Amino acid sequence: MEVTLIAAIGKNNELGKDNHLIWYIPKDLAFFKKITMGKIIVMGRKTFESLPNLLPGRRHVVLSQTCTNFPKEVTFYHSLKELLEKEKEELFVIGGAQIYKLFLDYTTKMYLTEIDGEAKDADAYFPKFDKTEWEKNVLCEHQEPISYRHVEYVKKR
Ligand SMILES: NC(=O)c1ccc[n+]([C@@H]2O[C@H](COP(=O)([O-])OP(=O)(O)OC[C@H]3O[C@@H](n4cnc5c(N)ncnc54)[C@H](OP(=O)(O)O)[C@@H]3O)[C@@H](O)[C@H]2O)c1
DSSP: OOEEEEEEEOTTOEEEETTEESOOOHHHHHHHHHHHTTSEEEEEHHHHHHOSSOOTTSEEEEEOSSOOOOOTTOEEESSHHHHHHHOOSOEEEOOOHHHHHHHGGGEEEEEEEEESOOOTTOOEEOOOOOGGGEEEEEEEEEOSSSOEEEEEEEEOO
């Protein structure tokens, strides 16, 4: 089973604050939609709660040790072990901080939106990773509404 991870991060790996995203970049949300459409998306319970709605066209898989009251469309697991036993197709891990950390060792590809911004009051951070273990391809660069780039990282064999 293949694991791909997708995240938008600040200069210091900032991911979120108070269970919200820090930057609002419509074109990045469109990129996220394009990459994840039709796929299985995996997230933590907090990220699931941060979504305004179920994301159309994607099967939602949520990890929670405590909750069971998810909408019927959602598949939930209480442990990574259980999830890995049951899910056999490609997974797109969409956050947040705890879930990225949990899946990093299983991940072979990452799409990171690297935003040239900082948020000193962030409370969720993308895990540090060893960049020498990954091949880096810059897919595109943008300047509006803030300078950022879409970067693909592929795990070296
Ligand atoms: N910038 C981005 O690309 C991006 C993407 C996604 C999210 N975010 C941000 O990230 C923040 C949320 O991240 P977070 O780390 O606080 O929360 P999270 O990773 O979304 O969810 C954490 C929850 O997942 C469950 N969980 C974690 N490890 C587990 C395990 N081993 N087995 C079963 N369940 C497990 C627990 O749920 P229970 O407590 O229910 O047991 C835990 O409280 C928000 O600010 C959000 O906006 C940013």
